[in-house]
Amino acid sequence: MRDRLIFTSQLIFTLLVASFLVVPAILSISAGVTVNYFRGIQSGVTLQWVAQVWELYAGTILLSFVIAFATLALTLAVGVPAAYALHIRGGRMSRVVEEIITLPLAIPGLAIALALLLTYGDFGDFRRSWLFILVGHVIFTMPFMVRSVMAVFATIDIKTLDESAASLGASPWRRFRDVIVPNALPGILAGSLMVVTLSLGEFNLTWMLHTPLTKTLPIGLADSYASMRLEVASAYTLIFFVMIIPLLVAMQLFAEKEAKR
Amino acid sequence: MSAQAGHGAAVRIDACGKTFADGTRALQPATLDIARGETLVLLGPSGCGKTTMLRIIAGLELPDAGGRVLFDGKDMTPVPIERRNVGMVFQSYALFPNMTVSDNIGYGLKIRGVPSKERAERVAELVTLTNISGLEHRRIDQLSGGQRQRVALARAVAIRPGILLLDEPLTALDAALRDRLRSELNRLLRALGITTIYVTHDQSEAMELGDRVVVMQKGAIAQIGTPREIYFTPRSRFVAEFIGAANIVEATIEDRHLVLPGGRQPIHCDVNMPAAVAMIRPETIRVTSAGSASLSGTIDSISFIGDRQRLVVSGASNRLLTVDAPNTLRTRPGERIGLSISPDAVRLLPPES
Structure with a gap:
C-alpha cells in the first residue's frame, strides 16, 4: 500500500515536470495552426500561417541547411585529421592546441562575432556573403567534433593500431583511411550530429554576423517574433521542429546502429 | 613458404x-x-x-x-x-x-x-x-x-x-x-x-x-x-x-674454500681473493647424511612440487639456502642434513654487484 502511494506520487511528480516542459512546445505549435490565437483554437485550424512563413522564409531555411552542412563538411575535413594528429603527437604542444580549439566553448558567441567583425568586417564581399556566418559556425562547432573524435581515440588505443598499420607498410594517408576513420566512426557520427544541430540552432554569433540577405532559421524566427503576428512566429517554430526532428532521429538511429556493430 | x-x-x-x-x-x-x-x-x-x-x-x-x-x-x-x-x-x-x-x-x-x-x-x-x-x-x-x-x-x-x-x-x-x-x-x-x-x-x-x-x-x-x-x-x-632460482652466498675465502656457518665448501679459485659472492643453483645441491658432510644445515620447510621437492635449509649459509631434492627423498622439517656441492657448480660473481 505504502509502496503504491510512493509510486503514484512519483509518477504524478514526473508527469508534472514533463508537462511543465512539454506544454509550452505544444502551445507554441498549436498557435501556429490557429486562425486567431487570442480567440483560441475554436477560431479554427489553418495552415495559412505555415504557408506564409514558407513564402517569406524558404530562402532563409534553405540557407540554414546549406550553412549547417558546409559547417559539417569543414569540421569533418579539418577536425578529424586534427584530432588524429593531436592524439598521435601527444605532448604539451598538442594540449595547448587542443585548449585553443576548445576555447570557443567558453567565450560568448557575441565576443567571437565581434572579433570576426573587427578583423574581417572591412572585406565587404566576404562580410556580405553567407561564408562569413559559415566561418563563425566552424569556429563555434569545431571543438565538438575534435572532442568527440578524440574521446573515441582514447578508448580504442588508436596509437597502437596506427603503429601496427604502419608496420604493415601503410602510409600515413592509408592508415588514416583504412584504420583510423573506420574505427573512429562512432565519434565522428556523434560529432556530426552535434555540429549540424548546433549550427542549425546557433543564434548569438549568427545574430551579430548576419545581414538582411544572409539570415538563418533562428534569426528568421527572432525576426518574425519581433515584427509579425504571434501565429506566424509559431508557425515558424512548427517548421523548425518538422525540419530538425527527423534529422536528429535519423542521426541518432545511425549512431545506435553503429554502436551495436 | x-x-x-x-x-x-x-x-x-x-x-x-x-x-x-x-x-x-x-x-x-x-x-x-x-x-x-x-x-x-x-x-x-x-x-x-x-x-x-x-x-x-x-x-x-x-x-x-x-x-x-x-x-x-x-x-x-x-x-x-x-x-x-x-x-x-x-x-x-x-x-x-x-x-x-x-x-x-x-x-x-x-x-x-x-x-x-x-x-x-x-x-x-x-x-x-x-x-x-x-x-x-x-x-x-x-x-x-x-x-x-x-x-x-x-x-x-x-x-x-x-x-x-x-x-x-x-x-x-x-x-x-x-x-x-x-x-x-x-x-x-x-x-x-x-x-x-x-x-x-x-x-x-x-x-x-x-x-x-x-x-x-x-x-x-x-x-x-x-x-x-x-x-x-x-x-x-x-x-x-633474474634467470631461474639462485642461491646467492656471501662468504670469506680460505684455502680455496668458502667459509660458511654450516661448514666449508670447496671452490675453483684461481686468484687469491679474501671474500666472494657466489651463486649456487638449487638443483646442483645434493642432500647427504649430516655426519660425514663438510657442509650441513637444518631443514626449515619442504614444498613438494611433484617432479621434485624444494627444501629450505637454514644454518648452512648466512641466509636460507634453497635445495632441489629428488621427489623420492624422505625427510622432514627440523632434520639435520649434509649438503654436497661440486666445486664446478659454485659460480663466483664479481663482488661489486
Missing part, C-alpha cells in the same frame, strides 16, 4: 641510446649484432629498456644522435617503419577491429598491391600455418586471446618481413595457454627461420625461444649469451637472480 633456415635480414644496432623528451634515459647506448635467421630475446624486468630497443629497431622510435640501425649493412635509421619491411606483433595485438580475420592478415599484402587472388592464397596458407582455420570471417571481438595472438602473428608474417619483431606476445594470455602457445610459437619460428627479435620479461620464454638472450637491466645490457651461458655462467648477481 619454404621451411629452410636463415631467412631475412641481419641486424646491427650501433651505439643506439634513447633519451626521452622529458630527460629520462630509457636506453644507454648499446651495440648489438643479430645474425640472419637468428632468434634473439631481449629479456628484463619492466623499465629495463627492452621495448625501447625493439621500437628503435622497428622504426617507431629514433635513437639519440649517433645511434644507427642497419639491416644487412644498410643504414635504416632515417627510414620510417612503413618502409622497413618488418613484421611486428604488439603486446595488445593491435588487430584492426573494423576488419575480419582474413582482412587483417591480408592487409599488408593489400598495401603492397598484391592481387586479390594471390592474397587469398597467402592468407589461406597462413591460416593453416597458425592453426586458425574456420575463423577467417570472424570479427576481431569474436576471438579468444589465444586466437588473437595467432592472427597477429599471421598478419605480421604474411608480408614476408625481413625481420619479425615480437613485443611480449604471450603476456596478455593466461598461464596454461601461455605455456602451450610458447612451444607452438617456438616450432613456428624455427619453421620460418626468419630473423626474430623477441621482447619478454619471462625468463622461461627467453630460455625456450632464444638462440641468444640479451639480459637487460636499467637501460643497459647486463649480459648477452646463449640460454645455457646465461643460466650457468651469469656475469652478475642481477643476471643470476
